[in-house]
Each structure stands twice: as structure tokens, then as C-alpha cells.
Amino acid sequence: MQLTILGCNAATPRKNAQTTAQLLEICGQMVLIDCGEGTQIQLRKLGVKFARIQHIFISHLHGDHFYGLIGLISTFRLLGRTADLHVYGPKGIKEIITLQLKFAKSWTDYKLFFHELEETHSTMILDHEKFTVETLPLDHRVYTNGYLFREKVGKRKINSAAVTDYGVDVADMENLKQGKDIQLANGDWVENHCLTFDPAPPKSYAFCSDTAFKPDLAALVKGVNCLYHEATFLALHQDLAEKTKHSTAAEAAQIAAKAKVKQLILGHFSSRYPDLTPFVTQAQEHFQNVHLAEDGKVFAID
Amino acid sequence: MQLTILGCNAATPRKNAQTTAQLLEICGQMVLIDCGEGTQIQLRKLGVKFARIQHIFISHLHGDHFYGLIGLISTFRLLGRTADLHVYGPKGIKEIITLQLKFAKSWTDYKLFFHELEETHSTMILDHEKFTVETLPLDHRVYTNGYLFREKVGKRKINSAAVTDYGVDVADMENLKQGKDIQLANGDWVENHCLTFDPAPPKSYAFCSDTAFKPDLAALVKGVNCLYHEATFLALHQDLAEKTKHSTAAEAAQIAAKAKVKQLILGHFSSRYPDLTPFVTQAQEHFQNVHLAEDGKVFAID
Numbered sequence: 378m379q380l381t382i383l384g385c386n387a388a389t390p391r392k393n394a395q396t397t398a399q400l401l402e403i404c405g406q407m408v409l410i411d412c413g414e415g416t417q418i419q420l421r422k423l424g425v426k427f428a429r430i431q432h433i434f435i436s437h438l439h440g441d442h443f444y445g446l447i448g449l450i451s452t453f454r455l456l457g458r459t460a461d462l463h464v465y466g467p468k469g470i471k472e473i474i475t476l477q478l479k480f481a482k483s484w485t486d487y488k489l490f491f492h493e494l495e496e497t498h499s500t501m502i503l504d505h506e507k508f509t510v511e512t513l514p515l516d517h518r519v520y521t522n523g524y525l526f527r528e529k530v531g532k533r534k535i536n537s538a539a540v541t542d543y544g545v546d547v548a549d550m551e552n553l554k555q556g557k558d559i560q561l562a563n564g565d566w567v568e569n570h571c572l573t574f575d576p577a578p579p580k581s582y583a584f585c586s587d588t589a590f591k592p593d594l595a596a597l598v599k600g601v602n603c604l605y606h607e608a609t610f611l612a613l614h615q616d617l618a619e620k621t622k623h624s625t626a627a628e629a630a631q632i633a634a635k636a637k638v639k640q641l642i643l644g645h646f647s648s649r650y651p652d653l654t655p656f657v658t659q660a661q662e663h664f665q666n667v668h669l670a671e672d673g674k675v676f677a678i679d
Numbered sequence: 680m681q682l683t684i685l686g687c688n689a690a691t692p693r694k695n696a697q698t699t700a701q702l703l704e705i706c707g708q709m710v711l712i713d714c715g716e717g718t719q720i721q722l723r724k725l726g727v728k729f730a731r732i733q734h735i736f737i738s739h740l741h742g743d744h745f746y747g748l749i750g751l752i753s754t755f756r757l758l759g760r761t762a763d764l765h766v767y768g769p770k771g772i773k774e775i776i777t778l779q780l781k782f783a784k785s786w787t788d789y790k791l792f793f794h795e796l797e798e799t800h801s802t803m804i805l806d807h808e809k810f811t812v813e814t815l816p817l818d819h820r821v822y823t824n825g826y827l828f829r830e831k832v833g834k835r836k837i838n839s840a841a842v843t844d845y846g847v848d849v850a851d852m853e854n855l856k857q858g859k860d861i862q863l864a865n866g867d868w869v870e871n872h873c874l875t876f877d878p879a880p881p882k883s884y885a886f887c888s889d890t891a892f893k894p895d896l897a898a899l900v901k902g903v904n905c906l907y908h909e910a911t912f913l914a915l916h917q918d919l920a921e922k923t924k925h926s927t928a929a930e931a932a933q934i935a936a937k938a939k940v941k942q943l944i945l946g947h948f949s950s951r952y953p954d955l956t957p958f959v960t961q962a963q964e965h966f967q968n969v970h971l972a973e974d975g976k977v978f979a980i981d
Contacts, residue, residue: 422694444753451742452690476775481742481821482820
């Protein structure tokens with residue numbers, strides 16, 4: 378699993394500061410999370426093949442999280458996309474996008490599916506062959522969800538040496554990967570665990586932006602490999618965080634600590650801070666393994 | 680009058696290619712013409728004071744000409760704008776913008792006026808103290824207008840030497856600028872032309888994008904100081920130009936020649952051309968004073 382930060386800044390895009398968008402590579406799929414203005418340019422800079430993106434998850438309908446969506450959807454059409462596209466986001470997103478396509482007389486030639494969300498409790502919204510996505514209800518000024526991505530347990534891994542020793546037929550490899558015992562040419566049965574290794578433990582990623590401090594979030598993201606949590610403000614602006622329903626670095630770190638996640642990434646920084654170092658120091662009072670998001674930065678999730 | 684090209688490329692924004700947006704400085708006012716995705720970032724790069732923009736003119740509701748508008752309007756609000764903003768564009772633009780503000784629960788604190796256009800003949804849509812703006816109906820796949828900006832004739836200019844020679848009172852300067860004759864302290868009358876020079880001739884700029892070849896446009900832009908005309912294609916792709924209702928470089932130049940404009944700027948280039956030089960050569964078969972738009976380039980209009 379690999380996460381690329383396309384943008385991690387609050388409120389407005391600036392010269393060298395993109396608003397929220399992330400690209401998650403999970404089980405060979407490319408998933409886009411939020412889509413601030415200019416996201417399609419960020420994707421081009423990184424050389425991402427647009428057709429590989431089949432799922433887009435929008436947290437909420439504030440501009441710094443979705444104003445780039447209509448442009449991306451239009452560009453997909455102009456580039457001759459044929460693959461289906463699934464967009465998940467708050468109720469209203471379909472009306473906003475389709476209204477613009479209507480006035481442009483530019484309906485997509487590919488199938489565009491909207492999955493509008495209204496639930497206020499965590500819900501599984503995608504059960505893909507290889508991974509699942511659940512909502513993480515957040516507490517912001519408008520209806521907002523984070524998203525929890527979990528790989529499914531993969532197939533068992535072939536123990537090449539054992540397979541050779543036992544003289545297992547090539548035709549049985551898929552059965553072995555699926556955990557089945559197999560019968561050798563001499564009629565003997567061999568138990569699966571003698572011929573395979575456990576699959577890699579499934580990894581998980583939780584995206585939480587934007588939200589006021591929400592302690593009960595910890596239960597939902599318990600033990601994830603990586604938690605991205607917004608940290609718009611430093612402790613100095615605790616009052617602003619409360620007023621605007623955002624979090625401080627310390628609050629984000631408290632969620633990470635309580636949930637015992639492996640790694641914390643902070644982002645959605647207010648433009649008022651020229652130096653982001655205090656975000657790390659204030660977070661590390663609660664949780665050690667903390668990183669700062671940065672436009673273009675790639676994080677391995679393992 | 681000064682024109683800054685913020686973006687001049689067709690269809691989709693790319694790494695180093697912005698879609699259509701222009702900033703026109705006219706009589707001390709900043710006017711924005713079209714607003715492709717990422718325009719606000721281009722404005723920041725140029726250090727434009729956002730509050731100076733009080734009028735925005737959108738040609739049509741294709742994304743490469745207005746997807747940056749909602750972001751700019753939102754950013755104005757976030758920056759605490761108080762000045763009124765007037766947006767001119769096709770019917771539908773108000774619904775698109777207000778729908779997004781509604782779902783974001785982010786109504787502007789400043790006054791936002793929409794002037795929706797439906798007329799299919801040239802109409803004066805703004806009669807400002809110092810300049811006028813008229814629509815230029817174009818021929819595209821959706822309802823589209825170009826815009827013609829004309830300075831009004833300015834005040835007469837004081838002839839400092841003559842004013843000193845005649846011993847004109849300072850209190851009479853404004854009357855002189857307004858073209859009035861004045862009476863000296865000794866009772867003598869002096870005709871205005873003895874004390875002033877003619878004002879600078881008013882300048883004009885015509886913006887025409889997007890459009891199929893439309894010969895009758897020449898009459899509307901006759902003699903303008905500067906014509907921006909889209910040239911999406913070269914002659915090689917004449918068929919595509921006709922099919923998509925765009926123009927070739929040669930067609931744009933034919934309009935310029937027929938209208939006897941002073942200067943022609945070509946833009947809205949298709950991304951299929953790595954070298955833009957042929958746009959100049961093909962245009963110059965019809966009109967000599969031709970320039971290529973370029974993101975960030977500034978043109979003096981005089």
C-alpha cells in the first residue's frame with residue numbers, strides 16, 4: 378500500500394501549496410481521496426495514468442476538498458475514457474456535477490456512478506474483491522466522512538522449496554494459494570501449511586479530514602497501519618480550531634495514541650504557519666511516529 | 680490598457696499549460712476574462728491583489744473557461760473580501776455557483792451579482808464611468824459570447840506651458856480638463872484648445888473565444904487596437920475545427936484582416952501541437968501583426 382500526497386493545505390490553493398487530494402495505491406488499484414482544485418495537474422506531474430483511477434472518495438463539499446472533481450471528470454471524458462468511474466461523497470455531489478455537465482452539454486461517454494452518503498454512523502460503502510472501504514463519520518461544519526481502507530487477507534504464499542521437495546504438480550498451485558490441502562501423484566495428502574506461508578498481513582489506512590477533535594474516532598481506526606489526521610492548527614490557536622471545527626496537532630496525536638496506530642501523518646495545515654516543525658513537536662508529546670504531509674510526498678504503508 | 684494571459688490552452692489544464700483566463704487592466708480597473716481551473720493560482724503567481732478584480736466575464740460554460748470561478752469566489756470570501764463582485768456569463772452560471780455555495784454552507788460575505796446573458800445579438804452589458812463592455816456573440820457548441828472592451832474618451836490634458844503663460848488659476852484645472860473655456864483674472868476669455876491637448880485616443884480590446892469561423896464578427900470588432908481570437912487548430916485540422924466549432928489560425932487572421940485591427944493575439948491552442956510556430960506563419964498569410972498568447976505573457980494595448 379502506498380500513499381501519495383497530492384495536496385495537504387487548508388482553505389485555498391496557492392503558488393506552491395495544493396489543497397487536499399491523495400492518491401492511494403491499494404492492491405493494485407489507484408484510489409483518489411478528495412480532489413481540491415488543480416488535482417488533475419498534480420496527477421499529471423506525477424505521471425499517473427488517469428484510467429487507473431476507478432474510485433474517488435470525497436470527504437465533504439467544501440471547495441478545498443472537491444473543486445477539482447468536475448475538471449477531472451471532464452478531462453477523463455476528453456481523453457476518451459471508457460472505464461467506469463465511481464464517486465463516493467455527501468448527498469449533493471451528484472447534483473453539483475451533473476448540473477455542470479448539463480450546461481456544458483458534455484455528458485461523459487464512460488459510466489459515471491455516484492454513491493451519495495447520508496449515514497451518520499460508520500458504514501461499509503465498498504466491498505471490493507481485494508479491499509474494503511468504510512466511512513468514518515467526522516465532526517465538521519458540514520456533513521463529512523473520513524474513509525478507512527482495509528486490504529482483505531490475500532492468498533497464501535507458495536513455499537517454493539517445499540513444493541519442489543514434495544513434487545507438487547503445477548496445476549495445484551492455485552488450490553494451494555487458496556489454502557486447500559492437495560493430493561500428490563503417489564496418492565498421499567499433504568496439508569496446506571506444509572507447502573505455503575501465511576499471506577502478508579492485510580494493511581489499513583484511515584483518512585480523517587476535516588474534523589473537530591473527536592475522541593470516539595479512535596475506536597474506529599484502532600490499530601491501523603497509517604492514520605492521516607488533519608491538523609489545521611497549533612495549540613496556540615485552540616480557540617480557532619474549536620470555532621471552525623478543525624483539530625490541532627496535539628489532538629490528532631491523541632487520536633493516534635488512543636487508537637495505537639502504527640504511523641500518523643498530519644496535514645491540512647493553515648497558511649498562517651510558515652514553519653511546520655512545531656506540528657511535529659506538539660504531536661510528539663502524545664504520539665512518537667508522526668510525519669508531516671507534503672505536496673508530492675510518497676508514504677509506504679506497511 | 681494592458682492584457683495578461685493567465686492561460687491560453689484548450690480543453691484541459693496540464694503541467695505547464697493553463698486553460699483560458701486573462702486579466703485586462705483598463706482605466707485603472709482589473710477585469711478577469713474567463714477563469715479556467717487554477718486561475719486563482721496564476722493570479723497569486725503574478726501578485727495580483729484579488730480585491731482589485733470587481734468584474735469577471737465568462738464566455739461560456741465549458742470547463743476550460745470557468746471551472747476556476749467557484750474557487751476564486753470562495754477564496755475571495757476566505758480572504759475577507761468586502762468589495763462587490765459582478766459576474767457576467769451565460770444563463771446557468773448563477774445556478775451552478777450558488778448550488779455549490781449552498782452545499783458548502785459558505786455564502787459570500789461580500790455582495791455577489793450575477794448578470795446572466797441570453798441575447799444572441801451584440802449588447803452593451805456594462806456602461807462603467809470609464810469604459811464599456813459589449814458582448815460579441817460567437818458560434819460554438821454551447822451559447823458563447825466574446826467581449827469587447829472600449830475605453831471612453833478621457834479628459835483633455837493640461838498644456839502646462841500654456842497654463843503658466845496665461846496665468847490660469849489652479850481652481851480652473853478641472854474645468855479645462857472637461858473641455859470648458861475659462862476666464863482669466865483680467866476678465867479675458869481663453870478658448871479651451873489653447874490650454875489643453877486632446878486626450879489619448881480611447882483604446883479597445885476584443886476577446887473572442889471559443890468560436891467557429893464567423894466572418895460577420897469582423898464588423899463588430901472593426902478597428903480595435905487588439906483582437907484576441909481563438910486558434911485551436913492549424914489548417915491541417917480544418918475538419919476538426921469545423922466539427923468542434925473552433926477556428927484555425929488562418930481563419931482568425933482573416934477576421935483580423937477584414938476588421939483592420941491593429942494587433943492580433945492567437946490562443947486556445949490544442950495540445951496536439953508541440954511547436955506553435957506554424958500558427959504564426961499560417962496567420963501571416965492573411966494578417967501581419969500577429970502574436971501568440973503564452974501563459975504569463977503581458978501585452979501592452981496601445
